[in-house]
Amino acid sequence: MRVPIVTFRLANGLFVTLSEDHTAPIVAVNLWYHVGSANERAGRTGFAHLFEHMLFQGSAHVGANEHFEIVQRAGGTLNGSTWLDRTNYFETVPSNQLAIALWLEADRMGQLLPAMTQQKLDTQRDVVKNERRWSVDNQPYGTWWERLPALSFPPEHPFHHSLIGSMEDLSEASLEDVAQFFATYYTPDNAVLSIAGDFDPAEARLLVEQYFGGIPRGGGKPTLRPMEVPARFGEWRREVVRDAVMLPRLFLAFRAPVFGSDAHYVATVLAAILGTGKGSRFQHSLVRDREIASEASAFTFDLAKAADILIADVTARPGISATTLEAEVVREIDRVRTNGVTAEEVERAVALLETALVSALQSAGDRADKLSMFATYFGDPALVNEQTARYQQVTAAQVSALARDLLGEDNRATLLYVPAESQVEASADAEIGETAGAGR
Amino acid sequence: MSTTASSATRPQAGPPRDYRFPFFERVTLDNGLSVIVAPVHKLPIVSAALVVDAGASSESPGADGVAQLTARALTEGTRRRNGDTLGEQFERWGAAMGAAADWDAAVVAMTVLAPRLDEAMALFAEVVLEPVFPERELARLKAERLADLLQLQTEPRGLADEMFSRFVYRAASRYARPEHGSVASVRAIDRGIVERFYNARYRPGGSTLVLAGDVSVADGVTLAQRLFGEWSGATPTAAAVDDGPARTTRAVHIVRKEGAPQSEIRIGHVGLPRNHPDYFPALILNGLLGGLFSSRINLNLREVHAYTYGAHSSFEWRRGAGPFVVSTAVKSDVTAAAASEILIEIARIRADAVSEDELTLATSYLDGIFPIRYETTDSIARALAALAIYELPADYFDSYRANIRRVTAVDVLHAADRYLHPDQLQLVVVGDPSVIEAPLAALDAGPVSVHDAEGKAEQ
Numbered sequence A: 001m002r003v004p005i006v007t008f009r010l011a012n013g014l015f016v017t018l019s020e021d022h023t024a025p026i027v028a029v030n031l032w033y034h035v036g037s038a039n040e041r042a043g044r045t046g047f048a049h050l051f052e053h054m055l056f057q058g059s060a061h062v063g064a065n066e067h068f069e070i071v072q073r074a075g076g077t078l079n080g081s082t083w084l085d086r087t088n089y090f091e092t093v094p095s096n097q098l099a100i101a102l103w104l105e106a107d108r109m110g111q112l113l114p115a116m117t118q119q120k121l122d123t124q125r126d127v128v129k130n131e132r133r134w135s136v137d138n139q140p141y142g143t144w145w146e147r148l149p150a151l152s153f154p155p156e157h158p159f160h161h162s163l164i165g166s167m168e169d170l171s172e173a174s175l176e177d178v179a180q181f182f183a184t185y186y187t188p189d190n191a192v193l194s195i196a197g198d199f200d201p202a203e204a205r206l207l208v209e210q211y212f213g214g215i216p217r218g219g220g221k222p223t224l225r226p227m228e229v230p231a232r233f234g235e236w237r238r239e240v241v242r243d244a245v246m247l248p249r250l251f252l253a254f255r256a257p258v259f260g261s262d263a264h265y266v267a268t269v270l271a272a273i274l275g276t277g278k279g280s281r282f283q284h285s286l287v288r289d290r291e292i293a294s295e296a297s298a299f300t301f302d303l304a305k306a307a308d309i310l311i312a313d314v315t316a317r318p319g320i321s322a323t324t325l326e327a328e329v330v331r332e333i334d335r336v337r338t339n340g341v342t343a344e345e346v347e348r349a350v351a352l353l354e355t356a357l358v359s360a361l362q363s364a365g366d367r368a369d370k371l372s373m374f375a376t377y378f379g380d381p382a383l384v385n386e387q388t389a390r391y392q393q394v395t396a397a398q399v400s401a402l403a404r405d406l407l408g409e410d411n412r413a414t415l416l417y418v419p420a421e422s423q424v425e426a427s428a429d430a431e432i433g434e435t436a437g438a439g440r
Numbered sequence B: 001m002s003t004t005a006s007s008a009t010r011p012q013a014g015p016p017r018d019y020r021f022p023f024f025e026r027v028t029l030d031n032g033l034s035v036i037v038a039p040v041h042k043l044p045i046v047s048a049a050l051v052v053d054a055g056a057s058s059e060s061p062g063a064d065g066v067a068q069l070t071a072r073a074l075t076e077g078t079r080r081r082n083g084d085t086l087g088e089q090f091e092r093w094g095a096a097m098g099a100a101a102d103w104d105a106a107v108v109a110m111t112v113l114a115p116r117l118d119e120a121m122a123l124f125a126e127v128v129l130e131p132v133f134p135e136r137e138l139a140r141l142k143a144e145r146l147a148d149l150l151q152l153q154t155e156p157r158g159l160a161d162e163m164f165s166r167f168v169y170r171a172a173s174r175y176a177r178p179e180h181g182s183v184a185s186v187r188a189i190d191r192g193i194v195e196r197f198y199n200a201r202y203r204p205g206g207s208t209l210v211l212a213g214d215v216s217v218a219d220g221v222t223l224a225q226r227l228f229g230e231w232s233g234a235t236p237t238a239a240a241v242d243d244g245p246a247r248t249t250r251a252v253h254i255v256r257k258e259g260a261p262q263s264e265i266r267i268g269h270v271g272l273p274r275n276h277p278d279y280f281p282a283l284i285l286n287g288l289l290g291g292l293f294s295s296r297i298n299l300n301l302r303e304v305h306a307y308t309y310g311a312h313s314s315f316e317w318r319r320g321a322g323p324f325v326v327s328t329a330v331k332s333d334v335t336a337a338a339a340s341e342i343l344i345e346i347a348r349i350r351a352d353a354v355s356e357d358e359l360t361l362a363t364s365y366l367d368g369i370f371p372i373r374y375e376t377t378d379s380i381a382r383a384l385a386a387l388a389i390y391e392l393p394a395d396y397f398d399s400y401r402a403n404i405r406r407v408t409a410v411d412v413l414h415a416a417d418r419y420l421h422p423d424q425l426q427l428v429v430v431g432d433p434s435v436i437e438a439p440l441a442a443l444d445a446g447p448v449s450v451h452d453a454e455g456k457a458e459q
Helices: A047-054 A066-073 A095-110 A118-137 A144-152 A167-172 A175-185 A201-212 A262-275 A281-289 A322-339 A343-361 A364-378 A381-392 A396-406 A423-439 B066-076 B083-092 B114-129 B135-152 B156-168 B183-188 B191-201 B217-228 B279-291 B296-304 B332-351 B356-368 B377-389 B396-406 B409-419 B433-442
Strands: A006-009 A015-020 A026-033 A077-082 A087-094 A191-197 A235-243 A249-256 A293-300 A308-316 A411-419 B025-028 B034-039 B045-052 B096-101 B106-113 B208-213 B251-256 B262-270 B308-315 B323-331 B426-431 B448-451
Touching: A015 A201, A015 A364, A026 A095, A026 A364, A047 A077, A047 A087, A047 A118, A047 A175, A066 A077, A066 A095, A066 B356, A087 A095, A087 A364, A095 A191, A095 A201, A118 A144, A118 A167, A118 A175, A118 B262, A118 B296, A118 B308, A118 B323, A144 A235, A144 A249, A144 A308, A144 A411, A191 A201, A191 A364, A249 A322, A249 A396, A262 A281, A262 A293, A262 A308, A262 A322, A262 A343, A262 A381, A262 A396, A281 A293, A281 A308, A281 A322, A281 B083, A281 B135, A293 A322, A293 B135, A308 A322, A322 A396, A322 A411, A343 A364, A343 A381, A343 A396, A343 B045, A343 B083, A343 B096, A343 B106, A364 A381, B034 B217, B034 B377, B045 B114, B045 B377, B066 B083, B066 B096, B066 B106, B066 B114, B066 B135, B066 B191, B083 B114, B096 B114, B106 B114, B106 B377, B114 B217, B135 B156, B135 B183, B135 B191, B156 B251, B156 B262, B156 B323, B156 B426, B208 B217, B208 B377, B251 B433, B262 B332, B279 B296, B279 B308, B279 B332, B279 B356, B279 B396, B279 B409, B296 B308, B296 B323, B296 B332, B308 B332, B323 B332, B332 B409, B332 B426, B332 B433, B356 B396, B356 B409, B377 B396, B426 B433, B433 B448
Parallel strands: A015 A191, A235 A411, B034 B208, B251 B426, B251 B448
Antiparallel strands: A006 A015, A026 A087, A026 A191, A077 A087, A249 A308, A249 A411, A293 A308, B025 B034, B045 B106, B045 B208, B096 B106, B262 B323, B262 B426, B308 B323
């Protein structure tokens, strides 16, 4: 199975990938801007995401919230999302509506600022503050999204700070910030446009040139603060959080090879062996056999710069203390580190990864997003066609070697949530403190 | 910034290309099992779904949760293999496999690459036909459900949903109680209860097997006959669910969450059953009221007042009348103001017909996204499963878009008038009473009561 891919670049630097599929009269338009929370300046945490909200507030020829209305009226779905090092915007529409989707994206890439007002900024600031309350502050364990990157990257590192941002920094964001961020990062030479589905390539190319061709190239973006980090943490870090939760939950993170590297494919297989599916180590041992955990999984963050993190995420069964939870998870980690993995485990993990990839590629929107991702990070959307083969090449010996290398006591970060009111847990904390000393 | 003349002009849509929901054929085996095969050869992948009339609505009194427990336990051991072996075997074929029960059905679902379909389906059939429900695995699944219920006490979104059901439906209604069972009911379920439920309800007569993807009709039917041909019996028709309301006058129910930075709000009442003749007008009504991003409630609460990250409404479709509910989370100090705006929007859409322009926002959206819904074999299999569960007509998908386009502004007004009941709304809020109780009382939206996280009324 291969996804057909054609690429070209406009004179202003916009990189375009086209992928035809005429099974259904559907077309997906997907734009990745190579900017995320990592690019925020000090005192402006959360700005990249707030800015994403502003992109739905209209542009020179589009009214506030009209972007949503036009696409939905056209019979399409749409959204945007912000990540540490990229922001994407996407719509899937009936194929006869391709022109309007491209035109909308071009209008806001070219002429956002005429539509920006203080009132719109104030409204979206409050909307985002409510998003923060909803997803972080009023949600059990909700702070893990910001605590784990903070624990995994040093304070001055671009991946250290909160993506959703602090309330204080959100309050400080100004229209000048919007103008500056837009001029610096929302330029055609800092973007990838992918079109996937039912379209005529000649016509699509003409539309792209017509709508995006006149947008001027940017003046270059400032380089990120130093991203380089050592291959391991060099210690066993730990943070214990007392929270309004009913059960202890452990996030155990390991610094891992950067996304896209040969070793990252091995790390992905390792994560799947540990924590994807019923046949995974965690499910088998912690959930089913020993009944320590009510839920257990493992995954990678897929960071394409600096280094990635591999995360074990395990919630205790009622009656299991935080201390026991951590000790049992660490035991599983040590077991895979010492004894390695089997060829059968690799086979299982790779088969699951393969099915997940083919499942995702059925959807035009997912296909376009993967093309944009590989083009943005590695300049080569055709990498989407190599993924299955890359995973199939991973061997048990490679996974075992990586586990030995990665999962040691000098490369662990414990983020442990403990029910706030429990006195039992409070006494368990003292023990945890000792374990921490021993771990270093 | 340069502007070209062409970029100021909005392009028009071209002529739409034809689309049909994937062709499918329906065959009934001699044992009564209905088999639906939808060949879709885009990618070498197949999704299977077995639908059994064994959802929560079919449980006997006192056995809340047995439907979900039975479905989940299918994959925990057969006469030939234990749960670990089963899970590992499915996964070594790359099969994503799982079973779960909702209100109306138990669905065993699997997606697998086409070259492994035959062997994966054989194991799928073994799980359905030969489960042994090991004591130990049942005990573990029960404990996992109890852990979920415990977590719910500090999870305001799920808690608000559960409490809403409890305050909307009368105590005798199964819908008033958690879909997957309560602490007491789950504790009381033993292996005998699970086996009896399975033996009574997991039968070919009344069940449907769906195969969608890279498989022909002939091969799909042959496979079904070979694997399920010896299965026998028929599932007895489940009694209609009691879907009566807890009360017919408005009331405000606060569920205490001290220090909550936000209030989780649910406002609604008993809605409509899935097979209601006004399904399509109700769908459009809901889209315009709170179903779409550009709906009245979302634009009001989010974009005008910035009270929330989002607000939406829905009719939850079940065989019986599921709830109609408006859901949002707002900053605590604007709880009453936000509730008031929701009441205003419900009243407003009942007062005046929507304009033609507003109407087409929902009709053209639902018409247009129709093909986008069925891009994956899994979504096609699930759509066909719904066809079986709700006994929709065979031409349901082919006539869907015309049925959407047929809805008029007058239909929407009638639906609003008949199916939204402002005087029966139950307002359920999970939040901090010290901040929200007095303003909610001042709303004059009905008597206010305060409850703990388990729903017990405080004095």
